[in-house]
Amino acid sequence: MKNKIRLAIIGNNTKIDYWIYKMLKDIVNNQQIEVVNYIQTPKIKLKDPSLFRFYNLFEEQIFKLNPDASEKKDIQELIPKTIIITIDQKTEHETQSKLRSQNIDYIIKLDSLMPTYSLEKIVRGGILFLYHSDLKNPITHTIGAREMLFDQDVIETNLMYLSNNSELSVLKTIKVSADKMGIRRGANDLLWTSSTLIPRALEKFIDIGPNVYLKQAKKVNDFNFNDASNVWVPRNMFVFTSILKKYYKKLKQLLDSRFFTDQWMLLYSFSPFNPLKGSSPINFTKIIPPKDRFWADPFIYERNNQHYLFLEELIYNDIKRKGHISVMTLNKDGTYTQPTCILKKDYHLSYPFLIEDNKQLYMIPETNENETIELYKCLKFPYEWEFVMNLMKNIVAVDTTILKKDNRYWMFTNIQESNGASKNNELFIFYSDNLLSQNWHSHAQNPIVSDVTRARPAGNIFEFNHEFYRPSQNCGKHYGYAFSINKITELTEEKYEEYEVSSIIPDWDENINSTHTINQLNDLTIIDGRMHKKK
Numbered sequence: 001m002k003n004k005i006r007l008a009i010i011g012n013n014t015k016i017d018y019w020i021y022k023m024l025k026d027i028v029n030n031q032q033i034e035v036v037n038y039i040q041t042p043k044i045k046l047k048d049p050s051l052f053r054f055y056n057l058f059e060e061q062i063f064k065l066n067p068d069a070s071e072k073k074d075i076q077e078l079i080p081k082t083i084i085i086t087i088d089q090k091t092e093h094e095t096q097s098k099l100r101s102q103n104i105d106y107i108i109k110l111d112s113l114m115p116t117y118s119l120e121k122i123v124r125g126g127i128l129f130l131y132h133s134d135l136k137n138p139i140t141h142t143i144g145a146r147e148m149l150f151d152q153d154v155i156e157t158n159l160m161y162l163s164n165n166s167e168l169s170v171l172k173t174i175k176v177s178a179d180k181m182g183i184r185r186g187a188n189d190l191l192w193t194s195s196t197l198i199p200r201a202l203e204k205f206i207d208i209g210p211n212v213y214l215k216q217a218k219k220v221n222d223f224n225f226n227d228a229s230n231v232w233v234p235r236n237m238f239v240f241t242s243i244l245k246k247y248y249k250k251l252k253q254l255l256d257s258r259f260f261t262d263q264w265m266l267l268y269s270f271s272p273f274n275p276l277k278g279s280s281p282i283n284f285t286k287i288i289p290p291k292d293r294f295w296a297d298p299f300i301y302e303r304n305n306q307h308y309l310f311l312e313e314l315i316y317n318d319i320k321r322k323g324h325i326s327v328m329t330l331n332k333d334g335t336y337t338q339p340t341c342i343l344k345k346d347y348h349l350s351y352p353f354l355i356e357d358n359k360q361l362y363m364i365p366e367t368n369e370n371e372t373i374e375l376y377k378c379l380k381f382p383y384e385w386e387f388v389m390n391l392m393k394n395i396v397a398v399d400t401t402i403l404k405k406d407n408r409y410w411m412f413t414n415i416q417e418s419n420g421a422s423k424n425n426e427l428f429i430f431y432s433d434n435l436l437s438q439n440w441h442s443h444a445q446n447p448i449v450s451d452v453t454r455a456r457p458a459g460n461i462f463e464f465n466h467e468f469y470r471p472s473q474n475c476g477k478h479y480g481y482a483f484s485i486n487k488i489t490e491l492t493e494e495k496y497e498e499y500e501v502s503s504i505i506p507d508w509d510e511n512i513n514s515t516h517t518i519n520q521l522n523d524l525t526i527i528d529g530r531m532h533k534k535k
Helices: 018-028 050-062 092-100 145-149 183-194 197-208 210-216 236-256
Strands: 005-011 015-017 033-040 072-074 083-086 106-109 126-131 154-163 168-177 218-220 260-269 285-287 293-303 306-315 324-330 340-343 350-357 360-366 372-380 384-393 397-405 408-415 426-432 462-464 467-474 482-491 496-504 512-514 518-521 524-534
Touching: 005 197, 015 018, 018 033, 018 072, 018 183, 018 197, 033 092, 050 183, 050 236, 083 092, 106 197, 126 197, 145 183, 145 236, 154 183, 154 197, 168 183, 168 197, 168 210, 197 210, 260 512, 293 350, 293 518, 293 524, 306 350, 340 384, 350 397, 360 384, 360 397, 397 467, 467 496
Parallel strands: 005 033, 005 106, 033 083, 106 126, 260 293
Antiparallel strands: 015 072, 126 154, 154 168, 168 218, 260 285, 260 524, 293 306, 306 324, 324 340, 350 360, 360 372, 372 384, 397 408, 408 426, 462 467, 467 482, 482 496, 512 524, 518 524
16 A cells, blocks of 8 residues: 655745646646645745846847746646645744644645745654755855856756754755756756656655655755855846856857858777776777768677678758668778668657667667657668567657666666756666567666766666676766766666766867767777867
C-alpha cells in the first residue's frame, strides 16, 4: 500500500507563474495526494534598480518565449474546492492552531523568500521549496540576473527541505545553461526544468517512503533562506557596463558572421589515445566536409579490416534542413570515401548509435522531432536499413546510448519532460532484459543526472580494465561545447553513481570552438569538432 500525502501550499497570490501552475497540476493530478489548504501570505515587496527594470521590459519585447514560464495563471482553477487561509505576523499563532488539526504531511512553499511562520513545526513532515541560486551566493529578485551579468555558464536551482525540527537540507540540484544575452531565456529554461523537482520528490515519498528518500539529503548549516534582505541587487552602473559589453561582443559576432561560418567536421587518429587522462587531440587529422554541409556524431564499425564511419550529415541548402544518416569508409593511410546517405526521414536524424545483438547489427538514431526512440536493423551492410520498432513513443529523447551489461540492456538518454526546458539538462536510465522491447523500466533514481555540463551522452559507453566509462557532453557554455569522461562506479536497478575523470575542451586549435562526440574502436579514435572558418 502506497503512502498517501496531505498537502498544503503557501504562496503570496492566487495568480501564479505558468511553470508553478504546471508543477502544481502534476501534483494535483496524483491520486495519492490531497491538497488540503492554500495559505496566502502578504506579498514580498522587492524592487530592482530602474535601469534593470528597463532592460527587463526591453527583453520582453525582443525575446518572445513559448511557453513563457512567467505567464500568469489562476491557482483556483487547479484547487477550486481548497480552503484559502491567510497568514501574517499577527495571525501566525491562530493559523498554526487552525492548521494543526488538519494533519498535514508537507507544505509546498512557492517562493523561497517567504517567511515560514514556523509552519514546519505543525506538519508531520516538513516544507519543500525551490531556491533558484547556488547556495554560496544570495538569491536574485530576477532569476538568472547575476549569472547573465557576470557571464557565468550555468544557473542552478536547489530543491530544499525544511524538516519539522527546523533542519535544512538539499534534496536535489539542477544546473542549466545561462543565456549569455537574455536573462529571461536562461530563467525560462531553469524554471521549466525546475517544475518537475517537487512532484518527483513527492512521488518518492509515496513510493519508497520519506525516510528512505531523505537519506540522500545534504544538510545545510547557517543558511538564511527566507530573509528578503538576503537578495543581490545590481547597481545601475554595473548593469549598464555589463550589458554594454555584451552587446558590443554581439555586434562583433554579427560582423564576423558576414565573412566566417561554423562547420562541424571529423577528426581522427590511428595512434594510441587515452581520453581517461584528458589527453589533447592536437595531433588528430581533420576530415573537412564540402562547404555546403556538415558532418558530426561519428560512430565506428569495423568489418573485414575496414573502418566504417556512420555519421549525421546535414546539407545547408536542403529545403527541410533536416539531418540524415550517412556512412563513409576511412583507411589507415588517411584516404576516405565520400559519405553515402543510408537513412533519411521527414524529421531530423542524428547520433547514429550502433549496437550488435545476437549477430545482428542495429542502429538507434536520434529521432526526437518524431517523439520516438526508433530501432533499425541492417539488412545489407552498410547501406540497407529497415525500421524494426519504436522502443519508446511520445517522448522527446536525444542521443540514446545503450550499454549491455550482465545480460541486461541499460538505455541512457536525455529527456525533455517539460515543454520550454532544454533537452541538454537531464539524463535518464531505462533497463530491459532484451533489446527488442517496448517495456523499458525506469531507473529508481531518474533522472540520474540533472546537470547541463555532464548530462547529455557523447558516444559509446566503453570498458577499460573491467570498468565502464560514459562520455558526456558539456553544454554549459553552449550546446556541444566540450565533452567529459565519467567513470561508472555503480549501476543497479536502484542505484547509479558516476564521477568525472577527465574533460576535453576545444582549446588545442584556435579555429575549433566545440567538440561533442567521441568513439573508439581498436586503434581508431574519432571525434567531431566545430570549426570557425572563412565562408
